[in-house]
Amino acid sequence: MDSLGYYNGKWGPLDEMTVPMNDRGCYFGDGVYDATCAANGVIFALDEHIDRFFNSAKLLEIEIGLTKEELKKTLNEMHSKVDKGEYQVYWQTTRGTGRRSHVFPAGPSNLWIMIKPILIDDLHKKIKLITIEDTRFLHCNIKTLNLIPNVIASQRVLEAGCQEAVFHRGETVTECAHSNVHIIKNGRFITHPTDNLILRGIARSHLLQACVRLNIPVDEREFTLPELFDADEVLVSSSGTFGLSADTIDGKNVGGKAPELLKKIQDEVLREFIEATGYAPAWSRV
């Protein structure tokens, strides 16, 4: 099977799966999710993603009817049913099933899993970004299903022939539509702190840990649009996109001033992935 869908114990080819109309995910987007990449039969950084998933659910008072270990087992079991290759493993839980009513229904939450092929992004390639005012709500630290501003931003990105949108609140850079954003300046790695304005990206954490191992100073602090445009390097990160660097933002040239430091960091996060999965993406072998 090249893709798989799972819903409350039933599973099958992803495109053939259906869900009940009364699932609260369908009309309120009342749920949380998490996602990571997998290769060679190994789901990367699974414990960290499961921890964040349980934390998101807790912050929204969603009762997940299984333990972390049980979820891990189910995800691994489902992942073992797809062909070997590079995958995204995505799961979400929605706050139960019932006729539309704002107050919480009794009963356990629903578990959905979606596994589909992806390609781990080539760290050698440069990407193009655009900037968009961040008009999202103030709970961006919770990985909720409510991603409409992110969806619209991603459409603008596609129309602009670019790869990601950098959100900003006024002058302050926050994160991207589906990644975190970081800058390198004067040998320091600078990234927005893990407050309520960004998602605490797992790939972000791995970049920070790589910097610590490499003795590169890290500043978790707010940075501004002028700092972004003036940075020595601009990176975006997400699971499957470990730390891609940008060469233009809004059509203006950026970065490219600390290629050696950038490569050191990228090589380190890639090394960690290869060590954990025993799998080197094709582009890393040439």
Ligand SMILES: Cc1ncc(COP(=O)(O)O)c(C=O)c1O
């Ligand atoms: C808004 C947003 N920020 C950051 C990230 C990066 O998170 P991670 O590194 O855990 O994939 C994502 C990934 O889905 C995201 O949607």
